[in-house]
Amino acid sequence: MTREEKANIINDLTDSLKSYSHFYVTDITALNAGATSNLRRLCFKENIKLQTVKNKLFTKAMEAVGIQSESLTKSLKGNSSIMFCESGNVPAKLIKDYRKKFKMDKPILKAAYVEESVYVGNDQLDTLISIKSKNELIADVVLLLQSPIRGVMSALSAGNRLAGALETLAKREE
Numbered sequence: 483m484t485r486e487e488k489a490n491i492i493n494d495l496t497d498s499l500k501s502y503s504h505f506y507v508t509d510i511t512a513l514n515a516g517a518t519s520n521l522r523r524l525c526f527k528e529n530i531k532l533q534t535v536k537n538k539l540f541t542k543a544m545e546a547v548g549i550q551s552e553s554l555t556k557s558l559k560g561n562s563s564i565m566f567c568e569s570g571n572v573p574a575k576l577i578k579d580y581r582k583k584f585k586m587d588k589p590i591l592k593a594a595y596v597e598e599s600v601y602v603g604n605d606q607l608d609t610l611i612s613i614k615s616k617n618e619l620i621a622d623v624v625l626l627l628q629s630p631i632r633g634v635m636s637a638l639s640a641g642n643r644l645a646g647a648l649e650t651l652a653k654r655e656e
Contacts, residue, residue: 488539491535491536491539492539492542492543492546495533495535495539495540495543495564496543496546496547498531498533498543498564498566499543499544499546499547499549499566500547501566502531502566502567502568503568503570504566504567504568504569504570504573504594504595504596504597505564505565505566505567505594505595506564506565506567506573506574506577506591506593506594506595507554507557507558507562507563507564507591507592507593507594508562508563508564508565508577508589508590508591508592509560509561509562509563509588509589509590509592510534510561510563510588510589510590511560511561511588512588513586513588513589517584517586517588520580520584521580521589524576524579524580525565525576528567528572528573528576529567529568529572530565530566530567530572530573530576531565531566531567532563532564532565533563533564533566534561534562534563534564535562535563535564537558537559537562540558540562540564541555541558549595551595551600553593553600553602554593554595554600554602556602557592557593557602558592558593559592562592563589569615570594570596570597570610570613570615571596571610571611571612571613571614571615573594573610574591574594574607574608574610574611574613575611577589577591577607578607578611590604591603591604591606591607591610592604594606594610596610596613597613
């Protein structure tokens with residue numbers, strides 16, 4: 483591979499790192515062509531970009547965008563495939579569902595960069611599944627803010643009904 487080709491690959495990876503806010507480093511070696519094709523299809527459905535990379539070139543792309551993590555760099559050993567995504571928990575769910583559906587132990591999670599935090603190791607998969615996306619957190623906050631307002635509105639509405647009932651009773655006594 484020439485220097486120009488390497489530079490182009492690093493630029494492409496840099497663009498992907500800039501356009502996607504999260505990525506997972508996985509190991510999909512030993513998957514046959516059919517299994518890899520199934521994985522790619524599922525990734526496409528979930529808007530996940532799956533790309534096999536050379537570790538050294540990916541490390542240079544991470545440095546170019548300012549991602550510096552020793553533990554992340556250490557996880558780039560052997561064959562690596564990167565799952566770029568917009569939602570931090572979708573690839574973790576996809577990996578778990580894929581393993582369950584096809585009864586395989588691959589893909590293996592080497593590391594993940596989610597919400598500007600680094601998660602290393604396959605045992606972090608359940609933790610990553612439980613992470614809420616930014617939109618989910620905003621929805622939770624809005625719901626919490628609306629809760630007291632709903633309580634006040636229902637109390638006012640009940641107060642109006644109570645006042646109406648008292649007024650009716652007062653008119654009956656006259």
